[in-house]
Structure formats: structure tokens, C-alpha cells
Amino acid sequence: MSANHIVVAQLGCGYWGPNLLRNYSAQPGCRVKWVAEQSAARRAYVENNFPQTRTTADWTEAVSDPEVDAVVVATPAATHFGLAKAILAAGKHVFVEKPLATSTQEADELIGLAAGSQRVLMAGHTFLYNNAVRHVRQLLEKRELGEFYYIYSQRLNLGQVRSDVNVWWNLAPHDVSILLYWLNGELPVSVSAHGIADIQPGIEDVVFAMLTWSSGVVAHIHVSWLDPGKVRKMTLVGSRKMIVYDDVSDDKIAIYDKGVDRVPKIGEKMDYDNFNNYQLIYRAGDVWLPRINSQEPLKVEAAHFLDCIRSGRIPISGPQHARDVVAVLEAGETALKSGQKVAITPAATPR
Numbered sequence: 001m002s003a004n005h006i007v008v009a010q011l012g013c014g015y016w017g018p019n020l021l022r023n024y025s026a027q028p029g030c031r032v033k034w035v036a037e038q039s040a041a042r043r044a045y046v047e048n049n050f051p052q053t054r055t056t057a058d059w060t061e062a063v064s065d066p067e068v069d070a071v072v073v074a075t076p077a078a079t080h081f082g083l084a085k086a087i088l089a090a091g092k093h094v095f096v097e098k099p100l101a102t103s104t105q106e107a108d109e110l111i112g113l114a115a116g117s118q119r120v121l122m123a124g125h126t127f128l129y130n131n132a133v134r135h136v137r138q139l140l141e142k143r144e145l146g147e148f149y150y151i152y153s154q155r156l157n158l159g160q161v162r163s164d165v166n167v168w169w170n171l172a173p174h175d176v177s178i179l180l181y182w183l184n185g186e187l188p189v190s191v192s193a194h195g196i197a198d199i200q201p202g203i204e205d206v207v208f209a210m211l212t213w214s215s216g217v218v219a220h221i222h223v224s225w226l227d228p229g230k231v232r233k234m235t236l237v238g239s240r241k242m243i244v245y246d247d248v249s250d251d252k253i254a255i256y257d258k259g260v261d262r263v264p265k266i267g268e269k270m271d272y273d274n275f276n277n278y279q280l281i282y283r284a285g286d287v288w289l290p291r292i293n294s295q296e297p298l299k300v301e302a303a304h305f306l307d308c309i310r311s312g313r314i315p316i317s318g319p320q321h322a323r324d325v326v327a328v329l330e331a332g333e334t335a336l337k338s339g340q341k342v343a344i345t346p347a348a349t350p351r
């Protein structure tokens, strides 16, 4: 790294990689020197659209380049651990697409390597850099919902079917990451899950999971590759208000002044001794659509990774958050396969 100039290599440029490449290439003080990609067609895409970036079929050529400071990993989830481990061993900072790894054991090993070599380790939990998600967190911090009851999340579409991981590991990292962020980093205490593998034997393409927190908050996650329409919706229900966050709608957030109030009727008939006497009043007031600044989350995410390299700050989606997401996903996978509710235990030492 010369002065504040950071040289980046990217591994993988399939469906998602071009979004990362475009954003890192546009960051001031950053040059994407390499894209390593196994597919000749995808290398041709990079050569045609990013002529200042070199391509190679061999990722070790890019990672071993002494000029490279940081590596962005945009390959399938099952490859993340092996590549990130080699990148950290080569002394480079690493941004790994979500999920960081496919087990907590792997995540812990990466975290240990990054800490030992004082390199930045960040996972691509894009929604933590999304202004709508951040706005909902602010509403929760101000206790706008009153007592927080429950959340349900739907992340559904037809495809992109994977074969290295099931839909739980592919789509639910987003839901889990957002839920942890909204609930101030607190881990759920347990998870139960039910899945269906209709397309590929043994690889669930639809999962329904239930997460429970010690506060009593529960969250239901429904993820699917086998659905007629694209849905990216999370609904939060509290005693005073309700929120719908719809990522594919123009109005990302709707806040409803709706609820059911228990109004005491004590004393109405001079029955001062009967404290159980109450009436349920349904409240349906105004709906607010707050204006959300539509900054591209990936641009904020890329800037944050580079800033953490320059400043030594710990990323928002750094070791602790990325490891917690993997811990919840791993417990969910055990629940899915066993049909049992699985307890989640926090890491012995906070990251």
C-alpha cells in the first residue's frame, strides 16, 4: 500500500462479482489490478469491460503478487474458507462474500489468522450498508414499536439454484445478518427449521426456520429458490407500531400505527375489586413512508472495507458479526437435518 493507495485482486466474477468489481474499481485511492476467474467467458467479460484490470485463470498468481494489498472473494460459498485462509497466509487483507465460512470452526480459524497477522477480515453482509435496514435499526433503538413482539422474513425467488450449499446457506445469511443487526448483536437462544429438497436430492431449496431470543422476540425466516415471484420482505410487529421493510418496493419502509390495546374497565360498574376486567381496542391509525436515501449499499460497503484497511478499524460486518451469522446458520443446518430444536451458544471469547 503506497500512501493511501490500495491495490486489490478479486477472485471470481460470475453473477455477483461484476457488482463488486464495478464498485471497487470506482473507489478513490483503489485499483483493482487482478481478477482471477476460472471461466474463460467470465474472464472475457472482465477484459471487455474493465480493460485496466488483468485477468488470470490461476488465483494464486493474483494472491501472490507483492503489489496486492487486499483480496475480494466472490466465489461460491463452499470455496470461501480455503481461499480466505490462503489469502490471510499470504499476508493480505480479505473481503469474503457471505457467508464467511460454512462452519464456526472454519470461521474461528480465519478470525485467528486475521488477528495474528493484523489483517482486516470482513464479510459481504451487504444489508448492514443498506440505508433502509439502518433506518429500521434507528426506529428500534428509539423503541418506536413499543414492546417488540415478532418478525417474519420472506426471501423468495425462482433460482439461482446452487449445488455447493442449500438455500439456507445461500439466502438466509442476509436475514440472519439483518436480524442480528436489528437486535443489537444479540444471538438467538435457539433455532428450529424445516426444509424441502424438491429440485436436487439432499439440497434444500425451501426452508422455514424459527429463531427465539431470550427477550421473547421470535423471528420466522422463509427462504426459497422455488417460488413464483421475487419477494424480499420483512415485517416487524410491536405493541405500538408495525413496520414492513420491502426491499423490492419503491417505498422501502412503511410504518403502521396499528395494534391492539388492552384498556382496563376497572370501576366502570363500581367493581373496583376485579382487575381482570379489560376491553381489546383495535387501533388502525396513520401509515408513514419515510424517505430513504438510495445510496448503493455496495458502494458504502466497499468504502468501509478500504477505510478499515487504512484506519485499522474493525468492520461492521467484521469477525464478530460474520462469526455470529455462521453460528446461527450452522445451528439452523443441524436443526434442519435432525428435526430438533437446536440451542445456540455464543463464542467463548467475544471477537
Ligand SMILES: NC(=O)c1ccc[n+]([C@@H]2O[C@H](COP(=O)([O-])OP(=O)(O)OC[C@H]3O[C@@H](n4cnc5c(N)ncnc54)[C@H](O)[C@@H]3O)[C@@H](O)[C@H]2O)c1
Pocket (backbone or CB within 6 Å): 011, 012, 013, 014, 015, 016, 017, 036, 037, 038, 039, 042, 057, 059, 074, 075, 076, 077, 079, 097, 098, 099, 124, 125, 126, 170
Ligand atoms: N451480498 C450479496 O447480496 C450477494 C448476492 C449474490 C451472491 N453473493 C455471494 O457471492 C458469491 C458468488 O456468488 P455468484 O452468484 O456470483 O456465484 P457464481 O457461481 O455465479 O460465480 C462464481 C464465480 O467464481 C468462479 N470461481 C470459482 N472458484 C474459483 C477460483 N478458485 N478461482 C477463480 N474463480 C473461481 C466461477 O468460475 C464463477 O464464475 C457467493 O458467495 C454468494 O453467496 C452475495
